[in-house]
Amino acid sequence: MSHFSLPAEPRRFQMYIGGRFTDGASDQLTTRHSPGHGAAVAQWPSGVGEDAEAAIAAAREAFDSGPWPGMSAGERAVVLFKVADRIERRAEELGLIECLETGKPITQAIGEIRGAVDVWRFAAGAARVMKGEAYNNLGERVLAIVLREPIGVVGVITPWNFPFFILAERLPFILAAGCTAIVKPSEATSGSTLKLCELMHEAGVPPGVVNVVTGKGSVVGQRLLDSDRVDMVSVTGSTTTGRKAIEASAANVKKLGLELGGKNPHIVFADADLDDAADGVAFGMAFNAGQCCVGGSRLVVERSIAEAFTEKLAQKMRRIRVGDPLDVQTQVGALFDEAHMHKVLGYVQEGVRMGARIVCGGARTEDRAGYFVQPTLMANVRPGTPLLREEIFGPVLAVVPFDTYEEAIAIANDSEFGLSASIWTKDITKALRATREVEAGRVWVNTTLDNGPETPLGGMKQSGLGREAGLSGIEEYTEVKTAHINLQPRTHWIA
Template identity: 35%
Template sequence: MQGRHYINGEWSTDGDGVIDVMNPATGERVGTVPNGGEEEATKAIEAAAEAFPDWSKTTAYHRAELMMKWHDLLLKNKQEVAEIMTKEMGKPLAEAIGEIEYSAAFISWFAEEGKRVYGRSIPASKEDKRIQINKQPVGVVVSITPWNFPAAMMARKMAPALAAGCTFVAKPAKLTPLTAVRIYELAEEAGFPKGVINLVTGSASKIGKVFTSHPSVRKLTFTGSTEIGKELMKQSSETMLNLSLELGGHAPIIVLDDANIEEAVKGVMASKFRNAGQTCVCGNRIYVQEGIVEEFSQKLQEATSQLKVGNGLDEGVQIGPLVDKDGYDKVAKHVQDAVDKGAKVLVGGDGSAENDSYFYNPTVLLNANSDMLVMNEETFGPVAPIMSFQTDEEAVNLANDTRFGLAAYFFTESMSRGTYLAENLDYGIVGWNDGLPSAAQAPFGGMKESGIGREGGKEGLEAFLETKYISIQL
């Protein structure tokens, strides 16, 4: 597949050569995209700026109509788009199809939510004054999306921006740009006007610098690592750019001794091993109360040993490859460090990195401790380390002992204990007996160094709106 830029309603392959897109399951080339840079990014922003006045004045109903056409086309072609995703990043096909459906949910949610952008009137302090509050689109929005959810993260940013009346420029991850290209082809088919949506592939550093410095840009929305988020924040300071940053995580899972152990294992499996552990909200460290560690560990070991590893296009595969060698090496390093510091491998603990394909077997580690890398850094792989604790307060303290605060999970059948955990965990997303809490209608985002702002829900639309106060002297 040959990917292209989409700028001002036209497709092009301009740039400094091409970038090869590789299949991490086979090491084969899937396709190419143009290696764009400053020139292409500038053209896309200028097209979006030119289209903004007309697009921002269209009715929410007209915008919703176009968005629902896009939504329907995406679902109609979900098998094809999912196969592209699986080939370029390795996600099992069933998961990829689920991601396309999740992406479509954001489009339909915000298509409707855009009709509910309300202002308000405020009682004035004088009889001859009136106070009005209006909402208006923030302007040209630029986005940088990650490789691990190439469809969902695009839709979660693009849909609310369009619904709010903003124009949009996207830069997908270089590892997974082809999914974005196909999504844009379907959006073009839906009938969005020229310049309203734009796509640029290529150099992250060159395109990013234009995104954070161009005077026409009013908002940057980014999902990725905390380190890159901090750099973008520094670059954006010169123009006081409006930012939404969804950054790294280091999610704890707490299993209390009154939990339904079978359900807790199911929840941990869903959270930990989705996308081979390559999600920012997946459980990265598991804290289990002392009295149930043996039983829980045995059941988790049994469930993990049943997972099928392989090419995501093969029937029944549940764990695909890691996306690249750097990701594989980090997982292997974390496991080896844990073993060296006393962890016991219950299942897995090894992998294969041959012929540019990178598979790591789902792994459960017992006797983890706070000195291990896996308990202090985001692993981004299929590794489940288990550490015991004694009291609920200790579990909360262990869970909060990190600079991240994106997602946390716990399992308990007690309302009082669960309420204590829910209220004291310093995380933007908390799953109570739920390993998969994400939903289009709910706000997604983190505390501390896990980001700024929320995506999804009504909060996700507010992120693309400005509040204007109008004081009227009669």
């Protein structure tokens, strides 16, 4: 991996509508400053409602009369594989864009781009195994067939924490199903999505099949939710954003896919490998500076080992390398922006006011050029504290001890969220039992944050609706149609 540096001037991107790069209807630009350095690194148009409408029209035209939905899955797969190859070739360039806009470490950013290549390749191949069903068991008179058809035009609203990877968990599956798309990336981290448009254009994705409109959610995203020409919207974001999507969809009964917030537990039993568990818990809470919807932010630990384990974990956390996102040695970069940093630190201060104790961290780092927060561990956290209830989205972990297995599960499930959970134990029965009883769409045993494009992901309770990735990832973007076919002369109803 070569040396990476800040650009001399911000990189300029354009929106992509109907197969063309454009600044759209507004003359306003958004400038993104690197949260790790404070320097201006990228610019793109601040899209308006008119741009969203143009993108909807292009996607509608491409679906209703373009070639994409009518192509064989094999033909679509060829194009999607070409996109994947191009992403792979440009992984370092895309990773640098992502690192500068999000504040995440360069090695992690490039790793995510490479992970996204794998997802695109899986979706490309999976396009060919999408199938319907035949029911030959309804008697000799009737044969029934079930068809899967692409749902149509899909709006995709993505967040700022994993702009490229979260899009990769959705867009190639949407395209594999034969749908067309309008993507609205976060207005603060749109660069890698706009760069992807160049690669899709080169790979031969037909005009209008994918359109990207940049701008505010309230302006551009809302148009996608409100439009009756958009058949489905996939939203990744906070539970508040999810509720807005549900309210908007009520007007035109559109389908929604939602991946929302989490307040995810690590359950550590006394019989776990405590060195492995400490490392896994530290990774799960600090990965992406804690700005990870499936990262673990509550440590539910057996009381007999709670004190010793907390100290072991604190020693690990103090050694995490926080710093310049462009340094290949960095493990944790900057928080997303200044307001978010103050919000995260506010949760820590409020916890202390309510009687919690800071075991390690708890403040900004000495480096004031960017928004860096020390990985923070909080003990003596009282049950009602927002630290335990709300999604902090920063490198902050709250410790809650338990005495019995039943109590561990009750604490883990005491949340409006149900996105993920990690279980640490050497006892296979306990591990399997907890896997069944914990309320979460993704469960890890003696590991955390593992994933693969073959397996579906999503949330329970207020963490979301629907599933992404795996074969479910394509099915999500299809409609099911049942046909009954009569094979015999009709018995007349009217004699």
